Amino acid sequence: MSRERIAAEAVALLDEEQVGGLTMRRLADRLDAGLATLYWHVATKDEVVDLALDEIFGEVRLPAAGVHDWQDGVRILATEWRATMLRHPWSAALLGRPLLGPNVLARTEYLHSTLLHAGLREPHLSAATHAVANYVIGSALTQSTWRLTDASVRRAAQQHLHAQRDVYPTLADHGHLDDKGSEDTRFDNGLTYVINGIEAIRAGREPAAGGDAPPERGRRRAPRGTR
Amino acid sequence: MSRERIAAEAVALLDEEQVGGLTMRRLADRLDAGLATLYWHVATKDEVVDLALDEIFGEVRLPAAGVHDWQDGVRILATEWRATMLRHPWSAALLGRPLLGPNVLARTEYLHSTLLHAGLREPHLSAATHAVANYVIGSALTQSTWRLTDASVRRAAQQHLHAQRDVYPTLADHGHLDDKGSEDTRFDNGLTYVINGIEAIRAGREPAAGGDAPPERGRRRAPRGTR
DNA sequence: TCGGCGTCTCGAACGTCGTTCTAGTCTCGA
DNA sequence: TCGAGACTAGAACGACGTTCGAGACGCCGA
Numbered sequence: 001m002s003r004e005r006i007a008a009e010a011v012a013l014l015d016e017e018q019v020g021g022l023t024m025r026r027l028a029d030r031l032d033a034g035l036a037t038l039y040w041h042v043a044t045k046d047e048v049v050d051l052a053l054d055e056i057f058g059e060v061r062l063p064a065a066g067v068h069d070w071q072d073g074v075r076i077l078a079t080e081w082r083a084t085m086l087r088h089p090w091s092a093a094l095l096g097r098p099l100l101g102p103n104v105l106a107r108t109e110y111l112h113s114t115l116l117h118a119g120l121r122e123p124h125l126s127a128a129t130h131a132v133a134n135y136v137i138g139s140a141l142t143q144s145t146w147r148l149t150d151a152s153v154r155r156a157a158q159q160h161l162h163a164q165r166d167v168y169p170t171l172a173d174h175g176h177l178d179d180k181g182s183e184d185t186r187f188d189n190g191l192t193y194v195i196n197g198i199e200a201i202r203a204g205r206e207p208a209a210g211g212d213a214p215p216e217r218g219r220r221r222a223p224r225g226t227r
Numbered sequence: 228m229s230r231e232r233i234a235a236e237a238v239a240l241l242d243e244e245q246v247g248g249l250t251m252r253r254l255a256d257r258l259d260a261g262l263a264t265l266y267w268h269v270a271t272k273d274e275v276v277d278l279a280l281d282e283i284f285g286e287v288r289l290p291a292a293g294v295h296d297w298q299d300g301v302r303i304l305a306t307e308w309r310a311t312m313l314r315h316p317w318s319a320a321l322l323g324r325p326l327l328g329p330n331v332l333a334r335t336e337y338l339h340s341t342l343l344h345a346g347l348r349e350p351h352l353s354a355a356t357h358a359v360a361n362y363v364i365g366s367a368l369t370q371s372t373w374r375l376t377d378a379s380v381r382r383a384a385q386q387h388l389h390a391q392r393d394v395y396p397t398l399a400d401h402g403h404l405d406d407k408g409s410e411d412t413r414f415d416n417g418l419t420y421v422i423n424g425i426e427a428i429r430a431g432r433e434p435a436a437g438g439d440a441p442p443e444r445g446r447r448r449a450p451r452g453t454r
Numbered sequence: 455t456c457g458g459c460g461t462c463t464c465g466a467a468c469g470t471c472g473t474t475c476t477a478g479t480c481t482c483g484a
Numbered sequence: 485t486c487g488a489g490a491c492t493a494g495a496a497c498g499a500c501g502t503t504c505g506a507g508a509c510g511c512c513g514a
Contacts, residue, residue, distance in 0.1 A: 093323025138365030197420025
């Protein structure tokens with residue numbers, strides 16, 4: 001038994017039975033091993049979850065280097081990232097832990113360096129990096145959750161919304177919970193807003209509201225009176 | 228004992244001890260009641276979680292109606308929303324369930340109607356609504372998670388990153404995990420990208436990439452040949 | 455060849471959790 | 485007075501995460 005096998009089998013178990021199905025006992029059974037054996041290779045269940053999460057982030061293919069402009073690069077990465085999370089919908093519910101595995105870091109590295117080479121500088125460099133990542137995470141979380149909710153609850157919610165159309169007029173009238181349009185298209189459009197918003201700053205078309213930028217590395221704050 | 232007290236006490240318990248501290252037994256103790264009593268008022272623990280989540284979303288103050296332009300309205304709502312989630316960091320980890328409480332719906336209603344009155348139409352109306360919401364959720368999730376991680380783990384992660392600066396050159400050089408700048412500012416900047424991106428579409432300054440818009444309600448597709 | 459020491463395996467158990475069962479108390483209208 | 489609901493609660497069940505101690509396996513120096 002190896003950590004790789006544990007990670008792979010944990011992913012398979014999660015794919016089949018979602019978060020509630022991941023049990024140390026069940027995982028040990030799948031590995032044809034005793035429960036204590038599993039605990040010899042892994043300290044806690046949280047560690048298994050971290051392994052499973054980083055495992056699936058390894059599925060996110062990085063765009064080829066130097067082929068795309070920054071917008072396409074970001075768009076490809078975000079799309080791949082989201083697709084991976086939707087392929088493993090349990091991942092969204094488990095994000096309440098720091099993601100520090102090598103695969104996750106590699107994807108963040110790509111995103112950050114792409115935006116850096118696009119010409120972004122602090123404070124917008126890290127703001128843009130987080131903006132894209134957070135948009136992807138939030139979208140995947142919302143959508144996975146909705147997808148994992150049984151159809152009966154979904155239908156009940158929709159009826160509840162329409163029954164209270166005086167309280168929620170806009171939501172009811174526009175069928176907020178209905179499956180209107182493709183969810184993929186909605187994600188793409190939202191991603192476009194984010195990318196266009198970043199591009200406007202990058203190209204200097206918008207006032208760089210900025211905020212308190214951290215002092216540049218290796219550079220000192222200008223002495224009083226030089227400005 | 229009432230559902231209101233249960234919700235309030237559950238929030239208090241979660242605030243003090245995070246997700247792991249919420250136990251039906253502990254909650255019953257805080258309510259000066261037996262365990263079975265609690266189960267008479269509430270069917271499952273999930274129900275308690277739903278109550279607690281909707282309870283804190285009631286803290287999100289809606290912007291005054293008709294005072295702000297749509298950008299300020301969205302910005303105020305998003306800022307309040309995020310502040311509430313950061314005030315109760317456990318909320319981020321519990322979002323893997325459908326949010327259908329009245330308080331959550333009321334906030335979504337405000338967001339949706341604000342964007343509608345700004346002039347947005349499908350497919351951009353729902354795309355923009357989800358974009359703002361998902362950005363807020365993703366940001367709050369990322370930040371709460373990082374905040375709940377003990378300082379020792381955070382330090383270890385930073386050192387790990389710098390030790391492998393050949394693997395993650397950009398992240399290490401820019402101190403990706405360091406607390407650079409204010410997190411509030413970073414959130415504000417990211418929100419600006421999203422809002423500006425939406426505004427560009429709304430004002431027609433960007434090609435409305437669109438995608439497959441659902442047919443308008445009550446309107447039929449134009450018959451063949453009329454275009 | 456032997457003995458010993460890491461590596462790996464595992465059955466059994468502990469404590470805690472969510473949940474249920476059953477029996478009990480209280481209040482109030484008929 | 486009495487009976488039916490509203491409400492309380494002790495005790496238990498099964499499943500979970502985790503730990504303990506004992507054993508099996510292979511390799512290496514003596």
